[in-house]
Amino acid sequence: MKPAPFDYVRARTLDEALAALDADSKILAGGQSLVPMLNMRLVRPTRVVDINALPGLDGVRARADGGLDIGALTRHSDVLTAPLVKERAPLLAAAVAHVGHRAIRNRGTIGGSLAHADPAAELPAALLALDASALIAGRGGRRRVRLDEFLVGALTTALRADEILIGIEIPDARGAGWGFAEVARRPGDFAIAGVAALVQGGRDRCDSARLVAFGAHERPVRLRGAESVIAGASASAALGEQAAARTAADCRPPDDVHATAEYRAHLVRVLSEQAVRDAMSRTAG
Amino acid sequence: MTVARVRLRVNGHAVERTVAARRSLADLLREDLGLTGTHVGCEHGVCGACTVLVDGRTARACLLLAVQLEGTEVTTVEGLTPPEGLSVLQESFRECHALQCGFCTPGMLATAHELLAENAAPTRDEIRAAIAGNLCMCTGYVNIVRAIELAARRLAR
């Protein structure tokens, strides 16, 4: 299983990388998704642009507003262990723990995962729950796209062929309760389905919630029906269940060799309940 | 260019090669450098047979283009083996019968090496979680877990 031939550019600057991109090129960051596809000849770019040497695109930094800036080239294993992530976006750490295995996490990048946009991937869903935005560089300058708009469909994002995702901005989520639950056939596998939850509120009331299901649609999907149950509701033991009862309408899960749509919809329901319950127990009160 | 030059260090030795851009690190190690201890089992990053250390961290050699390794330090099973005899980890594997056909073993050793470098006293569950990315078709994993536990105890002394 060897790739078809391609040109290789090891970009030293962002401008060099951007200049090398065209409709037939692929960006190489972690390579954990790209290289298998190259090996199987499922993709046949004429040029691979290696951005691993671009300076300043990795790292987790605190934002003044209480959120986080994470460079797109930050490896999953660094996101997992970064004290700032544990402190300001523990939902993200919880999600990353489910990504593959150590060797994959050592190379795979948060930007790569987001740009690849696998509908069953944990990170895009967690980032959507965190209301993150993608920072994108193109030849014409930079732009910022909220994840609701960035994640377009299965393996499809708002990135244009001549753009590079350079960073992720996560707004202040301190004090929010979080929950993360997924079902996979084996630890580390892509999820059959999963839910990432972020709930804002106090001990007695939930102000708002962002509930995102993955493996449940063409892209990570906001469970708006469930969110509306939670928004403004008094915190009760049954709230999770009530919210979960309203998840089906927002899902359109796939049927595939691992599970039917029906089972996935069921999982979204039970995992939502669990994620909401966990989130509620974690809200600052 | 469909070929590129890469300079890296492998098991402490400087290496410089010009290779096809599409050549994997696994193939560079095995065919260009004769380091056949790193094995290829799937070429899509799942089986873990090709696991090596890149700048001290495990990585799948089948998912790295050789040309990406510019300026890095790669350690293979040959580099984890002392000039004479076996390392504490390897000796523990031998005593515990933690290998049968031996094909997964180099990748297992790299993974175990990383685990023990970070966690000097892993629990059985932690060991199992750590090696869950290395498939073994022969041992059923029981003795591999025992071997890593034994190595941890010995290294702690």
Place this chain on the structure above:
Amino acid sequence: MTGWVGRPLARKEDARLLAGRGRYLDDVCRPGQLHAAMLRSPHAHARIAGLDAREVAAIPGVHAVLTGADAAALSHPIRPLIPTAVPLDDWCLAVDRVRYAGEPVAAVAAVDRATAEDALETIRVEYEPLPAVVDPEAALRPDSPLLYPALGTNVLWHDVLAYGDVAGAFARADGVLRERFEIQRYASTPLETFGAIAEYDAGLDAYTFWTNDQRPGLTLAILADSLGVPQSRLRLITPDIGGAFGNKRRPAYLLVCALLARQAGRPVKYVEDRLENLGALMHACNGVMDVELAYRSDGTMLGLRVRDVADEGKNLISPTQHNLIKLGNIVNGYRIGAVSYEAYSVLTTKCPSGANRGIGKPFMCFAVERAVALLARRLRLDPAELRLRNYVAREEMPYTTPPGAQYDSGDYAATLRRALERFDYRGWRERQAHARAEGRLLGIGIATSVEPAGTNLASYELITGRRAASGSAEAAMVRLEPDGRVRAALGDPACGQGYETVVAQIVADELGLTPADVHVERGFDSATTPWLYLSGNYSNKFSVTDVGAVVGAARAVRDKLLRIAAHRLEAAVDDLELAEGQARVRGVPGRGLPLRELARTAYADVLGLPPGEPPGLEARHAHQNPLAQPLGADRTVRSQLVFSNAAHCCLVEIDRLTGMVRILRHVVVHDCGRELNPLIVEGMVHGSTVHGLGAALLEEFRYDANGQLLTSTFMDYLKPTAADVPDIEVDRLEHPSPFTPLGAKGVGEGGSIPAPAAVASAVEDALAELDVTVRSLPITPERVWRWLRGR
């Protein structure tokens, strides 16, 4: 002769394997070698209307190309194990028709694999698709698409074999349990894929092959036939093999390499990649077994009727193995006096079938053990108690089953009792009740099985009506070199079982040495290793034949050493012993000669030999297991030869919300007779059991209606990882076989046979309140969820 055999010695081969200094097939580099890639059919079934490979030659770095037409012109068809009613030609590449997605249609040899794959893309093939047939029952129907129209059917074998008074048993019965069981396609998938290097010597018109083929005897026969070259001009060498479990053979690939090598004038290496391995090498047969179990109301099992449909995929070369093996073991460990077995071996447009760990027996055991479990439920008997009532008793051994298998020794009841004790069966039943009260779903499953070793090829006469091969045998060589050091070789190439260590232990005991003193050749080399057609790694045969070959050769060398020593020491042979590297007079420490000295006599100072004794200290011995007999007139046959047995107890917990099954404990008590190396034996039990757990919960090759494999990578075909299985707890009994030289029995397949049934029973038990019946595998979370929901 005790000492080293029986000790849990760490393995001699480990030092090199741990240091990355093993030498597997892909590590072997022949000067000037080229790399081959294969073009494979995208269609499950199609006529090849045209193939144009002319552009290949223009690609730099390409040195040879082979099409099906070339293969047909340059080689003879591969001779099938089971001749068909109409002769059918099967070459190493598809010629005018493809019959499974992934079937090779052309091959290219180039300077590297990437270039070879590039070259494949220039080959244009015109396919005329034909309807696929993927379901074995559908393939049986008269209106089914046919893989071989000339044959007029997809059925390669159909027969009904009946033993004992079947009608009477069913007539006498108080009841009959009827169930249909299904098993999925899966495979053992050794981590190293299959491969070969072929080298052609034009001057000698001779070929040399390096390959991780586990059945060199069989493969050399096919190579000689197909290449039209006598075996004396073929050489086959196996390096270290990264696991085999039955999967490691495909003579067609060696033929492709040979023909490419001949064309290119350079060695050609082909190593299948993982996608090729999963899609096109071999799968264990999936199939359907309809079981009827006649019983008395006290639980005594009187008779068994089985209809077994084995889906062979496109396997013209070696079908019916699964059926035959199931037949030979069909009554499992039970005293069932009457058996009727209807076998179908059916072609479908899918990956060819082949041997796998357990080959057929996991399904046989699943079906029989499930039937027993369901019978226990029906009669409200404890499943262990029901088994104990029906086991063949230790005192009845050797016991001959209706199809003719002879169970040599064992105490099946004691094995089960020990397993229940080790598992703490009573304790866990109590804990289970508490857990149920808390709403948790814990389940306990039991499964027991016999585990045969050795295959008597005479059993194939049941199918073919004639005897081409028979018995079970292996060959070995033991040699003292002129420097007095010992070297041994075995016709059975090790694939991870530690033969270099165990053979050294056996030889060391015979010659009064330590295992460190005995060098065992890595693998097989037809030029130097003694071998037979029957030589190879299959059917758990090590204990049944290989040990005998090694012991025979070692004893011949021992006897010669003693004769030479007796002559030189002027002592009686009977007064001498071999110990501590010497031949010495028993009880007289000063009177002895080191082996080195005896070797000097035998190889250099030959005038010092006893009169009439030829020079040299080498013996080659082939051991035939005496239990193998020809087919009986009543169609009984000992198709397998000695029988281990095991009992598995499995504890699972089911997540009510998701249907996920977690195996909390898995206990195995096994009896493989004398354990030659308990450390190696236990490792086999661990590994084979985990194979079974994978088959129970995770592994499945799924096809769509068009014959496309949907689970074609390791991302979708799920192997068990360390995080999916618990520690396998192992205990043992030891009832030696009276019929093997050291009393050892088979152990390699063991756990893979009953483990799936144990898991199935545990899941069913966990869902007992829902009255669920597990009839097929794998047990996925979604299936469990549907049971929990009630449909």
